[in-house]
Amino acid sequence: MIPSQAETDDAWHMPLAALGSLREGESMARHTTLGVGGPARWFFRPANRAALVRAMQLCPAEIGILPLGRGSNMLVPDIGIYALVVDLSELNELYLEGCMVRAEAGVRMSRFARQCAEHGLSGCEFMATVPGDIGGGVVMNAGCFSQQVSDTLKSVDVMLRSGEMVEFDADELEMSYRHVELPNQSIVVSASFELRPDSPDQIRERMRTMRSRRSSTQPLAQPNCGSVFKNPEGDHAARLIEAAGLKGFSIGGARISSQHANFIVNEGEASSADIVELIRRAQRVVKEKFEIELEPEVRMVGEWM
Ligand SMILES: Cc1cc2nc3c(=O)[nH]c(=O)nc-3n(C[C@H](O)[C@H](O)[C@H](O)COP(=O)(O)OP(=O)(O)OC[C@H]3O[C@@H](n4cnc5c(N)ncnc54)[C@H](O)[C@@H]3O)c2cc1C
Incomplete structure (x- = not known):
């Protein structure tokens, strides 16, 4: 309903x-x-x-x-x-010119990374391993393996709720770890990046290494949303959740992964309520044991009880 x-x-x-x-x-x-x-x-x-x-x-x-x-x-x-x-999946054009790459919001980050590698452009190798689109990548300032969107982002075209288009330079967006300032209810329509020239073979090799590190440490075979919590300053959410004794803990069809404690996996029949209950349980227990507030990285959209 x-x-x-x-x-x-x-x-x-x-x-x-x-x-x-x-x-x-x-x-x-x-x-x-x-x-x-x-x-x-x-x-x-x-x-x-x-x-x-x-x-x-x-x-x-x-x-x-x-x-x-x-x-x-x-x-x-x-x-x-x-x-x-x-x-936004139909907005999926990609344009390359020299070291500049402009992509519409619906371009898959993996496709972006592949194209950059083909043209000998380095700086976004990590995108080969993140399953989102360019728009979502900008909004989350996605990153891993010591790279993040803000390292190479130059500007974004944003549609305001009124339908008006505005261009922002990246340095107007106050980007930090998984944080970007954008007008309320706006849509990132396209983003421009400046990359560095490098050998396509070396770029592809770095992408391969990143992929294999990820598949050996994360539960990629089951539905998940990547890291559920942001890492608190100077620590790791996964370490805290594990130390709190919650690795492998489940509610309904959702489980805190026994491979990586900052992942929650849907074992098949999970509901959103199961997942949220696990999120709240992890927050509560980590707060009680370590006096640390875990902040969700996953976007809980809509209305929650
Ligand atoms: C297996 C796995 C591994 C992951 N690994 C990483 C990782 O290493 N690093 C990392 O940072 N993330 C990781 N993630 C999380 C996720 O892939 C990233 O946050 C990604 O950037 C989200 O992109 P998306 O297109 O799926 O966004 P969505 O999930 O569709 O949206 C996320 C938020 O952005 C908003 N949004 C989406 N597109 C736009 C737009 N065009 N304009 C305005 N708002 C928009 C949505 O409304 C929502 O609030 C992982 C996820 C999975 C499943």
Whole structure:
């Protein structure tokens, strides 16, 4: 069941069907790597940037929008989400010129990394191992293996809730560890990066090493969202959760991975409620034992009890 809210004038969304694909009540479990989450009230995949602008203009200001990349860092409640979910996967053009690369939000980070390697451009090798899109990567300032988006990001094109486009330089975004300042309810439409020339073979070799390190330490065979918590200053969330005795602990169909304690895996039948209960349990026990507040890295979108 979708959250009960006073129905807004239902006619506003009808023209969206001509601007891309529009579904009502689409299960978000199909669009998140955790494989959980109830229905989106409206689920819209704009055909192109112009369609996205028009949709933002048509969608009443009181209706929230939820930009969606690959859903690899997103937790949606079991009751679903009363919003216009905007799936950006059709915005997937990539342009290279010298050391500059511009990618639309829906370009997979793995594709971005592959293309950069092919053109002998270094600085984003880590993207080969992160399952999100460029838009989601910018918003999360994604990173690993001592690289992060902010190292090479030069500027972003952002669509405000009104449909107006604004360009920001990266240094206006106050980017830090998994943090970026963007206007509320805005959408990253494309991002430009400046990389360094290097040998394609060496770039590919670094990507291979990163992939194999990841597959030997993380539970990639089961649905998950990567690191559930940010690492607190000077420590590791995984170490704290393990030291608190919660490695392998489960609630319902969700388990704190026995391979990597900062991962929660869906063992098949997990609900969002199971996962949130595990998140809260880990926060509570770590706080009691170590006086440290674990802050979720996963974005808990929609309304939670
Ligand atoms: C196996 C696995 C490994 C992972 N490893 C890493 C890692 O090493 N490092 C790391 O940083 N992360 C990692 N992650 C987490 C995740 O992949 C990253 O955070 C990624 O950047 C999320 O991208 P996405 O496109 O999936 O975003 P989504 O999950 O779709 O969205 C995340 C948030 O960004 C918002 N958003 C998405 N796109 C846009 C847009 N275009 N404009 C505005 N807002 C937007 C969403 O509304 C949501 O709030 C991992 C996840 C998995 C499943």
